Amino acid sequence: MRLMVKNTGYQALTVDSLPTRLGGISDIAVHIGADPSHWTVKEVGDGNLNLVFIVSGDVGTLIVKQALPYVRLVGESWPLPLYRAYYEYHALTRQAARAPGSVPAIRYFDAAQALIAMEFLEPHIILRRKLIVGERVEGLAKFLGQFCAQTAFRGSELSLASATKKADVALFAGNVEIPAITEALVFTDPYYDAEMNNHTDGLSGLVAQLRSDVELKVKVQQMLQRFASNTETLLHGDLHSGSIMSTATESRVIDPEFVQYGPMGFDIGMLCANFFMAYFSQPAHRADDLADYQSWILTVVEETCEHFDTEFKRLWNTERTGMLYPAALFEDQSHDSALACEVVLRNIWKDAWAFCGIEMHRRCLSLAHNADFEDIDDVATRASLEARNLMMAAELIHHADELKNANSVCDLARVHNSKDYL
Amino acid sequence: MRLMVKNTGYQALTVDSLPTRLGGISDIAVHIGADPSHWTVKEVGDGNLNLVFIVSGDVGTLIVKQALPYVRLVGESWPLPLYRAYYEYHALTRQAARAPGSVPAIRYFDAAQALIAMEFLEPHIILRRKLIVGERVEGLAKFLGQFCAQTAFRGSELSLASATKKADVALFAGNVEIPAITEALVFTDPYYDAEMNNHTDGLSGLVAQLRSDVELKVKVQQMLQRFASNTETLLHGDLHSGSIMSTATESRVIDPEFVQYGPMGFDIGMLCANFFMAYFSQPAHRADDLADYQSWILTVVEETCEHFDTEFKRLWNTERTGMLYPAALFEDQSHDSALACEVVLRNIWKDAWAFCGIEMHRRCLSLAHNADFEDIDDVATRASLEARNLMMAAELIHHADELKNANSVCDLARVHNSKDYL
Numbered sequence: 001m002r003l004m005v006k007n008t009g010y011q012a013l014t015v016d017s018l019p020t021r022l023g024g025i026s027d028i029a030v031h032i033g034a035d036p037s038h039w040t041v042k043e044v045g046d047g048n049l050n051l052v053f054i055v056s057g058d059v060g061t062l063i064v065k066q067a068l069p070y071v072r073l074v075g076e077s078w079p080l081p082l083y084r085a086y087y088e089y090h091a092l093t094r095q096a097a098r099a100p101g102s103v104p105a106i107r108y109f110d111a112a113q114a115l116i117a118m119e120f121l122e123p124h125i126i127l128r129r130k131l132i133v134g135e136r137v138e139g140l141a142k143f144l145g146q147f148c149a150q151t152a153f154r155g156s157e158l159s160l161a162s163a164t165k166k167a168d169v170a171l172f173a174g175n176v177e178i179p180a181i182t183e184a185l186v187f188t189d190p191y192y193d194a195e196m197n198n199h200t201d202g203l204s205g206l207v208a209q210l211r212s213d214v215e216l217k218v219k220v221q222q223m224l225q226r227f228a229s230n231t232e233t234l235l236h237g238d239l240h241s242g243s244i245m246s247t248a249t250e251s252r253v254i255d256p257e258f259v260q261y262g263p264m265g266f267d268i269g270m271l272c273a274n275f276f277m278a279y280f281s282q283p284a285h286r287a288d289d290l291a292d293y294q295s296w297i298l299t300v301v302e303e304t305c306e307h308f309d310t311e312f313k314r315l316w317n318t319e320r321t322g323m324l325y326p327a328a329l330f331e332d333q334s335h336d337s338a339l340a341c342e343v344v345l346r347n348i349w350k351d352a353w354a355f356c357g358i359e360m361h362r363r364c365l366s367l368a369h370n371a372d373f374e375d376i377d378d379v380a381t382r383a384s385l386e387a388r389n390l391m392m393a394a395e396l397i398h399h400a401d402e403l404k405n406a407n408s409v410c411d412l413a414r415v416h417n418s419k420d421y422l
Numbered sequence: 423m424r425l426m427v428k429n430t431g432y433q434a435l436t437v438d439s440l441p442t443r444l445g446g447i448s449d450i451a452v453h454i455g456a457d458p459s460h461w462t463v464k465e466v467g468d469g470n471l472n473l474v475f476i477v478s479g480d481v482g483t484l485i486v487k488q489a490l491p492y493v494r495l496v497g498e499s500w501p502l503p504l505y506r507a508y509y510e511y512h513a514l515t516r517q518a519a520r521a522p523g524s525v526p527a528i529r530y531f532d533a534a535q536a537l538i539a540m541e542f543l544e545p546h547i548i549l550r551r552k553l554i555v556g557e558r559v560e561g562l563a564k565f566l567g568q569f570c571a572q573t574a575f576r577g578s579e580l581s582l583a584s585a586t587k588k589a590d591v592a593l594f595a596g597n598v599e600i601p602a603i604t605e606a607l608v609f610t611d612p613y614y615d616a617e618m619n620n621h622t623d624g625l626s627g628l629v630a631q632l633r634s635d636v637e638l639k640v641k642v643q644q645m646l647q648r649f650a651s652n653t654e655t656l657l658h659g660d661l662h663s664g665s666i667m668s669t670a671t672e673s674r675v676i677d678p679e680f681v682q683y684g685p686m687g688f689d690i691g692m693l694c695a696n697f698f699m700a701y702f703s704q705p706a707h708r709a710d711d712l713a714d715y716q717s718w719i720l721t722v723v724e725e726t727c728e729h730f731d732t733e734f735k736r737l738w739n740t741e742r743t744g745m746l747y748p749a750a751l752f753e754d755q756s757h758d759s760a761l762a763c764e765v766v767l768r769n770i771w772k773d774a775w776a777f778c779g780i781e782m783h784r785r786c787l788s789l790a791h792n793a794d795f796e797d798i799d800d801v802a803t804r805a806s807l808e809a810r811n812l813m814m815a816a817e818l819i820h821h822a823d824e825l826k827n828a829n830s831v832c833d834l835a836r837v838h839n840s841k842d843y844l
Binding site: 170232326330340 | 578579584585588589591592593595596598599601602605606610613614616633634636637639640643644646647650651652653654683745746747748750751752754755757758761762765766769
């Protein structure tokens with residue numbers, strides 16, 4: 001499959017060349033307008049990896065996303081294979097089937113050009129921006145809990161035929177370089193003096209403390225082994241608040257180019273981490289409504305996790321068609337399988353809270369920080385809020401096995417939110 | 423890769439056609455003799471799946487193993503893809519590299535004919551036969567412990583570069599039907615009234631008891647999920663005493679056609695299970711030397727596990743070149759990584775003892791029983807010895823997390839060996 005996209009015809013699009021190059025493609029033109037000379041093109045890629053264009057015409061608007069052969073954030077010195085667009089395309093089709101309506105509709109895909117044309121979401125904006133400016137999104141918890149539960153369950157052998165799933169594991173195992181980014185930046189770099197690391201002034205003492213915690217590092221490496229050697233389900237792989245677009249009442253998940261097979265608790269754990277970072281950063285972004293808005297964020301976490309459990313149990317009882325925990329062993333012998341479902345969920349949450357803590361660490365210690373903290377200009381304020389985040393994360397990693405439920409985890413956040421670590 | 427072997431030229435060899443068909447292949451003729459009219463051919467396949475020929479000539483002898491397009495034990499009603507020979511070939515080359523001298527040398531491979539010509543082992547016989555007749559094998563524990571540790575460690579991302587391992591995961595993920603046999607026969611069939619099951623008369627009460635143990639079934643399905651959704655290392659996949667050939671002083675591992683990626687504890691757990699079944703069956707095979715020989719078997723188990731630990735730790739300290747538990751996080755920060763190694767080993771053994779119990783169950787309850795018990799003609803004796811095996815196995819599955827080491831497990835075997843369950 002790699003060979004397929006290793007052609008020599010690849011050329012990065014520009015604002016000027018885009019109408020000429022894509023104007024003749026009917027699957028695209030039908031959604032924008034037949035006359036490309038009427039198209040307007042805006043480059044809006046603000047992410048780390050890709051070109052993103054908004055293309056509008058007489059009929060409507062599409063997003064055109066094209067992979068670049070290197071990491072945009074770093075430059076041509078860090079090459080990155082174009083075939084990631086191929087995996088993103090396959091991830092989007094699977095997510096659309098498993099969680100209908102949750103991702104942008106695909107209009108056109110060109111593997112050689114590493115190019116996907118897809119539905120333009122409007123007036124959606126990146127959820128992380130909403131969380132920074134203090135906006136609420138109705139139905140967010142239900143949408144996210146169900147998205148995570150549906151993709152986790154329906155991508156696993158609780159649901160899929162084993163032959164189908166194994167063929168898919170083989171397909172996605174070709175995506176090597178992208179998981180390698182996660183493996184290094186998320187799981188390893190934060191815990192030693194890696195070249196591309198950076199952290200806020202004032203945190204060096206805490207960072208040294210974390211790096212001297214051998215048990216912590218062992219736990220993180222256990223989770224790396226689980227992340228890299230586990231094919232329970234097809235993950236989004238990068239489900240943070242920058243991969244979610246929302247209006248006041250509607251949300252979608254975007255950008256699954258970090259797709260890979262992995263543990264069912266990974267996406268929901270990473271997602272919760274990004275809510276906790278939003279939570280801890282709020283004192284720098286809010287004034288009067290601080291307590292209210294922080295409380296809303298924790299409610300979203302609690303309810304997302306509740307919706308996850310509810311939806312997972314519903315699917316367990318109605319769609320358990322795979323080889324795992326078959327009815328032949330339970331219902332057909334008049335044995336309730338509820339205990340089995342509880343055990344599966346318990347293991348998902350153990351993983352999730354550990355992944356959650358690791359994501360909270362790496363976003364303050366490794367290469368790719370997030371705007372929740374980065375937008376805080378006052379360094380001392382930023383350091384003190386990041387410190388709360390780092391300390392709670394360490395506790396999550398150490399005690400992931402013992403946490404009762406999302407409410408206990410949110411209680412932990414409340415405790416750390418009142419601490420002064422610097 | 424599947425397509426490669428899906429040709430139409432496949433023809434099963436016969437004793438008569440073999441010299442004509444293989445006589446012109448120089449890689450084969452050089453080891454047997456240039457004149458195929460001098461070759462003698464004997465069909466000796468006693469396994470469940472394949473044709474196996476011993477071919478001798480003026481120069482020497484080779485084994486020629488050819489896959490059949492169906493399960494030999496059951497017949498043409500159970501088709502099985504020929505491409506398994508392709509995976510067996512790749513398994514043998516990797517085992518030869520990772521545990522040098524442990525497997526027969528390959529002389530020739532033909533994917534289209536699903537045929538492997540390999541070193542003839544003499545005077546080796548199948549270890550299971552030796553255990554039934556009461557023979558000892560010098561150095562067995564060291565050989566097996568090191569084989570399991572070397573293949574587990576060197577096939578994992580403790581050792582391999584991630585890109586190398588992921589490409590290999592993709593390759594072996596094409597092997598769908600063979601793992602499906604293990605998934606059904608080992609993990610699921612024993613615990614419900616599956617069509618191909620059989621068990622010894624007198625055991626029905628115990629079987630009903632096991633099938634009514636919901637917690638047990640949940641634990642077994644958790645292990646199935648771990649077996650099917652885990653790519654820690656490249657497994658042999660069927661490492662029982664029928665897959666080991668020994669003289670009085672030397673051993674080799676054969677028949678890795680059940681090769682797949684899976685948890686590092688799988689092979690060693692299945693191996694120990696087969697020693698425990700040999701142990702429990704002994705009262706029907708021995709007289710005067712019963713206690714001595716049973717004690718020898720348990721010593722082999724204890725020492726195999728000790729050699730596993732010793733070799734794994736040696737590799738940890740000398741060959742940890744993969745991305746997991748990197749020196750950058752431990753040694754380079756003057757932190758001992760011994761704790762990390764202990765944690766990895768503890769997790770391997772948790773898995774191993776659960777897989778061990780499951781293998782002990784399925785060999786008495788599902789389709790493919792083993793000769794240790796099957797060779798016992800007296801049904802009442804067989805039932806009472808199998809009962810001990812079944813009850814110990816249940817305890818292993820329930821308490822796999824709590825068992826201290828192989829010595830504790832052997833103590834458990836001694837306790838069950840004195841019980842009368844029927």
